[in-house]
Amino acid sequence: xxxxxxxxxxxxxxxxxxxxxxxxxxxxxxxxxxxxxxxxxxxxxxxxxxxxxxxxxxxxxxxxxxxxxxxxxxxxxxxxxxxxxxxxxxxxxxxxxxxxxxxxxxxxxxxxxxxxxxxxxxxxxxxxxxxxxxxxxxxxxxxxxxxxxxxxxxxxxxxxxx
Numbered sequence: 183x184x185x186x187x188x189x190x191x192x193x194x195x196x197x198x199x200x201x202x203x204x205x206x207x208x209x210x211x212x213x214x215x216x217x218x219x220x221x222x223x224x225x226x227x228x229x230x231x232x233x234x235x236x237x238x239x240x241x242x243x244x245x246x247x248x249x250x251x252x253x254x255x256x257x258x259x260x261x262x263x264x265x266x267x268x269x270x271x272x273x274x275x276x277x278x279x280x281x282x283x284x285x286x287x288x289x290x291x292x293x294x295x296x297x298x299x300x301x302x303x304x305x306x307x308x309x310x311x312x313x314x315x316x317x318x319x320x321x322x323x324x325x326x327x328x329x330x331x332x333x334x335x336x337x338x339x340x341x342x343x344x
Contacts, residue, residue: 183219184247185344186286188302189230189319190295196230199293200318204233206339207292210316211237214290217344220245222270222285224278225263230292232263249282251275283308290342291315299324306332314342 190196196203207230214221215238223231225248235246246267251259254274272281279297283289283304288311291298302324305313312333315324323336 183287186289189292212241215241215243222247225266279304289313293319
């Protein structure tokens with residue numbers, strides 16, 4: 183199984199949500215590494231996903247896949263960590279949420295941001311899958327009317343299992 187790790191572009195943006203953010207993400211990355219499953223990330227430098235992937239590898243995780251728009255001429259990708267995992271080209275940033283969803287079997291949400299909301303929405307159309315949102319890393323639940331047809335589960339990091 184491949185688990186998509188989604189969260190804010192800046193790890194520091196979660197500090198106001200939970201002072202134990204780093205500890206929680208380290209614990210989750212260790213659990214995922216021990217499960218033997220691979221992870222799929224868009225590895226922005228300093229992001230929640232990059233931090234998770236590095237911790238996952240430090241804990242013996244087997245495989246990281248990085249979604250990167252290698253052909254993007256509009257925005258480029260200089261802010262991504264190109265040394266983290268096997269590259270999967272999504273062509274452009276416009277295709278990133280779709281490709282992330284195509285490559286994953288489960289999304290693990292470690293905090294909200296604009297891009298995260300798009301990635302969750304795409305889980306409805308491209309290879310529908312469960313989205314596990316870690317309650318301790320978000321400020322609240324998404325509006326019910328916006329997730330009616332999306333398989334969203336809010337779960338404590340203490341109860342997350344694969």
